[in-house]
Amino acid sequence: MENLTLAIKGMTCMGCVASVTRVLKATAGVKDAQVTLQPAQAQVQYDGAQTNPAQLKAAVEDAGFEASEPA
Ligand code: 9UX
Numbered sequence: 001m002e003n004l005t006l007a008i009k010g011m012t013c014m015g016c017v018a019s020v021t022r023v024l025k026a027t028a029g030v031k032d033a034q035v036t037l038q039p040a041q042a043q044v045q046y047d048g049a050q051t052n053p054a055q056l057k058a059a060v061e062d063a064g065f066e067a068s069e070p071a
Contacts, residue, residue: 002047007041010038
């Protein structure tokens with residue numbers, strides 16, 4: 001299992017947090033996701049054979065938020 005932290009911009013309420021959590025958990029290969037407003041980030045546990053950081057970032061962006069991997 002892999003672990004990824006994405007910094008997320010554009011979340012302003014707990015509804016946004018729920019939306020990001022939902023799209024991540026709906027992505028094939030995602031085992032679990034913890035999304036927080038403070039700090040504005042998502043921690044994702046996923047199967048590296050089924051998905052990857054670029055796909056997870058794209059899923060969040062398709063939902064209308066900006067995501068980036070911490071440097
Ligand atoms: Mo509440 Mo967050 O409408 O977009 S879900 S601000």
